[in-house]
Amino acid sequence: MSRLDSHLETALARIERAGQRRTLRAAALLPEGRMERGGRTMLDFSSNDYLGLARHPLLVERAGQWAAAHGAGSGASRLVTGTSELHLTLEARIAAFKHCEAALIFASGWQANAAVIPALLAAMPNTPQGAAVFTDRLIHASMHAGLAMAGTRQHRFRHNDLDHLETLLAEKGAGASARLILTESVFSMDGDRVDIARLAEIAERHDAALFVDEAHATGVLGPEGRGLSALVPGRVDLIMGTFSKALGGFGAYVAGSQILIDYLVNAASGFVFTTAPPPAVLGAIDAALDLVPTMDAERAHLAALGDRLRSGLARLGLDHGASSTQIVPAMIGLEDEAMALSARLEQAGFLASAIRPPTVPPGTSRLRLALRAGHSPADIDALLAAIEAHR
Numbered sequence: 001m002s003r004l005d006s007h008l009e010t011a012l013a014r015i016e017r018a019g020q021r022r023t024l025r026a027a028a029l030l031p032e033g034r035m036e037r038g039g040r041t042m043l044d045f046s047s048n049d050y051l052g053l054a055r056h057p058l059l060v061e062r063a064g065q066w067a068a069a070h071g072a073g074s075g076a077s078r079l080v081t082g083t084s085e086l087h088l089t090l091e092a093r094i095a096a097f098k099h100c101e102a103a104l105i106f107a108s109g110w111q112a113n114a115a116v117i118p119a120l121l122a123a124m125p126n127t128p129q130g131a132a133v134f135t136d137r138l139i140h141a142s143m144h145a146g147l148a149m150a151g152t153r154q155h156r157f158r159h160n161d162l163d164h165l166e167t168l169l170a171e172k173g174a175g176a177s178a179r180l181i182l183t184e185s186v187f188s189m190d191g192d193r194v195d196i197a198r199l200a201e202i203a204e205r206h207d208a209a210l211f212v213d214e215a216h217a218t219g220v221l222g223p224e225g226r227g228l229s230a231l232v233p234g235r236v237d238l239i240m241g242t243f244s245k246a247l248g249g250f251g252a253y254v255a256g257s258q259i260l261i262d263y264l265v266n267a268a269s270g271f272v273f274t275t276a277p278p279p280a281v282l283g284a285i286d287a288a289l290d291l292v293p294t295m296d297a298e299r300a301h302l303a304a305l306g307d308r309l310r311s312g313l314a315r316l317g318l319d320h321g322a323s324s325t326q327i328v329p330a331m332i333g334l335e336d337e338a339m340a341l342s343a344r345l346e347q348a349g350f351l352a353s354a355i356r357p358p359t360v361p362p363g364t365s366r367l368r369l370a371l372r373a374g375h376s377p378a379d380i381d382a383l384l385a386a387i388e389a390h391r
């Protein structure tokens with residue numbers, strides 16, 4: 001065994017002892033809210049294909065057409081050789097979809113957050129006190145990665161507690177050279193929403209830049225699925241979202257002012273030093289943008305399924321937190337109990353992944369139940385009956 005492998009073996013043993021070792025398992029996304037795993041077809045309540053677009057014929061067809069017409073790869077980073085018309089046209093579509101001046105495509109949501117946050121902070125005035133960053137306690141790991149790269153300390157406000165944010169802005173923000181607020185519009189593990197109108201008002205009053213991650217809202221919430229930021233047009237400085245969840249494809253966008261996008265083209269390392277997303281990926285995004293504004297029926301269906309699931313969990317005495325979206329946590333508490341319930345549900349044909357620390361705070365282990373437009377009310381009832389039987 002090499003020296004490196006022996007260090008890694010020790011590190012893996014540590015993860016194993018903490019009961020947190022994970023492994024990759026073969027699975028395949030199927031239509032109608034199903035998933036194939038271990039040779040069995042299961043009801044899937046764990047993926048993020050909320051609108052059922054990942055296997056939609058139009059996305060598959062356009063991905064194939066664009067690959068056939070423009071090639072499998074993009075050849076280089078966009079600044080090195082010049083960018084294709086496909087990227088520019090699609091970015092104009094995304095900007096229009098988000099009611100913003102401009103947009104920029106990234107290879108993934110993780111990469112966008114990890115690259116954009118340090119770039120923004122690098123542009124903020126470098127006074128001795130520096131910029132002050134205010135983050136919701138539950139922001140996604142990719143935003144923490146961006147903050148860690150920037151080496152910036154965060155002032156963390158209690159989850160979705162905008163009074164606490166205000167207090168911190170007054171206490172820690174007053175003397176800072178600039179203020180930046182980072183949050184999500186729909187939280188990935190809790191399925192609750194930020195009060196976007198109040199958040200925008202607070203940011204304006206404290207002269208803070210506002211960065212909102214719309215990974216789980218894009219396509220599902222807001223007018224025509226444009227996200228919650230569409231409820232406060234022009235008042236979120238930077239909107240980030242992904243194509244990998246409700247939009248059924250891959251990649252991410254950042255939308256905002258033209259100056260913001262011009263700056264990121266120059267300063268976001270995860271844009272500058274990476275190969276442009278390839279034509280097939282862009283084709284799928286283009287097709288999703290055709291479909292998403294027309295999918296009000298699917299959005300209403302998801303909302304109704306969410307209500308049905310929440311009422312059912314409440315009947316079983318299970319807390320679903322402040323969820324009001326297509327993501328519904330069934331709070332279990334102890335890690336071992338959440339894992340054991342998830343395993344029993346899997347035996348019974350339901351994919352309902354347990355989420356545990358470090359992804360969520362200790363004591364809040366849960367089943368993270370994610371709804372898909374292909375689910376029927378009977379699927380929800382079957383899940384609830386299985387939870388009741390296997391608890």
Ligand SMILES: Cc1ncc(COP(=O)(O)O)c(C=O)c1O
Binds near residue numbers: 113140142184216244
């Ligand atoms: C809130 C949030 N932001 C960003 C990401 C990363 O997006 P992607 O999967 O496209 O890398 C995720 C995905 O898990 C997420 O939940």
